[in-house]
Amino acid sequence: MTASSPSLWLRLQRLSLVTQIIIGLIAGIALALFAPEVAKSTAFIGKVFVSALKAVAPILVFVLVMASIANHKHGQETHIRPILFLYLLGTFAAAVVAVVASTLFPSSLVLATHDVAVTAPGGISEVLQSLLLSVVDNPVSALMNANFIGILAWAIGMGVAIRHAGDTTREVLGDLSNGVTLIVRLVIRFAPLGIFGLVASTLATSGFGALIGYVHLLAVLLGCMLFVALVMNPVIVFWKLRRNPYPLVITCLRESGITAFFTRSSAANIPVNLELSKRLGLHEDTYSVSIPLGATINMAGAAITITVLTLAAVHTLGIAVDIPTAILLSIVAAICACGASGVAGGSLLLIPLACSLFGIPSEIAMQVVAVGFIIGVLQDSAETALNSSTDVLFTAAACLGEDEKAQRLA
Template identity: 70%
Template structure:
């Protein structure tokens, strides 16, 4: 009997984390259906897990980027620039896919009279102004608020400055990075319990009955995201690596997308993506910069959400959309998506910007945002899973294109 805890922990170490998360998912569904009263209390496990990830992610990004740049050797490739190009291409492709899907399957909305108590950006200039002020934010406040633009700015600046520091200082940054990474690994080990709590809480509180009224809208949104994940993104990756992209695509969706689906936060999923990049054998100098950047600007799912919901409002109001306006909407949605917050529901706040292109008032646009929050149980989960898994996918594709070998689990090396 005394050996039972030891055998249990050995079993956990031998079992894949993904399998454990799936077990937590199934257990959460069962508990929510059979014991709904207890499910509300168990949701605390999910809240604690997400909060732990959100707490450690800003420190991890700051430590990794600073250490990576401070200890970077001259002439050592990082491949960050081509990854940024892939991010931009993927986000723009997502907006185009959403426009086509919205034209093929026009969707109407039952706009409600109440509006969400949220102040959206007043225009693209407001978004750019916010981004600029985020860059020069106080570093301590940036860490506390999870301002990843400010965190990246300070980490990059200090990383370059520490290149001229003594060897002991550079080693200190590396040791700090390793220490924070160890804490992150401990937090991630609790992912099955976190998913269990998130599922029980969500099902017990909301259920899925509220989603039936917006089923067609959800199908267009989720269908567009799946098309991007399973068709467009693999085509982009194939263009880069000239090999079958699907082993890498499915690995990223399985290892990164599942946890992102439940945490619903690209920022909170940064530690998971860091670990996946490490297991794939990618260069730390590359992914320690590209993954935090991707969580901030690689928002293909957000571009789809902004475009589909905007065109749903346009269709509801009977506004005619010509091809040039659709192209302009795609560009605007891609730019707006890059400014989407890394937290749950961040893309919804930028819908009024896209609606303004068609002269839709702010009051009506905020009603569309309210609809977005109603379907956010599914929409935001799928969107975050797409965004976060694509960060790793494009990082790995760029590394392979530059001659690196990536170890895809259960598959041959790519």
């Protein structure tokens, strides 16, 4: 009996996940071009995939972080402190890049009234208060509303408490963590199909016609994000590792950035980043905490969006910006970015806060937010890709850097 050639389905299964995603991307573009009406109907597929990711992410983070801390053995190094430093450094550096780019290539906006139903924070103190309230949120409410700051707080607290429990309890928690991880892997396997639906429906419905009037603004935004992803972040990683950073940078952009670009949610991309961290051989005790943490505070893309759109409004209104004000804006944008929600369009709601530094009234600031929603097809996708891929990049850089340092000292 002769062996038959493998079917097309089996051949597709043998391809890497990234290759499958690229195939789904190309198929989605082709369907939107040649059968736009059919492509619009694929929106449901994309929504199911993103909803599945968002559904598993909160429970995964809660169980995985709790299990990691509960089963952590004394003497194991977690490297959270250097990762946190890289997160904050990268976010602030991104804001500085955005200030410089906006000064060299100023953008102008056509500010008009748009009916956008959004509620923006009133000041930095309100952002900090909101963060504190998120930490002490009811655990059931935090899980239901995907409040990852609250989920992290409760997971850490429960993990520390269960460390003093019996071995059997900790083993059960470890088994529960493995079970949830298997469910997440199953969901991620459907990423090519989900991205096919997202791309096809988005291009068929919105297209890029609405972006033509904002080409310059988009160029500045995307240029800043590319510069941070391909220049600034590699410089930070090189400083940490003292070797060529680009293999790691490209891996993170390819395997995390692509899915984040289309899901447009750092929170939804948490399972993808956890899986990538595992394949990179990083410490589970570290990445099970640092990846969810990064989805809430490591927001270089958000810092760029807030800074560029704020300075576009400033330039349009003819307001002068001196160096001290620019530095203050970078700090405020970095703080605001850390308070941005990990969902699509989350950073846009913090633009009025940054605009208040220059005395721009909320009526005008909300028009800038509306512009952000118009260009969000590309802006928010690129922002999320940068944010999410950097979570893995800095986690890997810190883990590898600390391991190499320990080997040198040994």
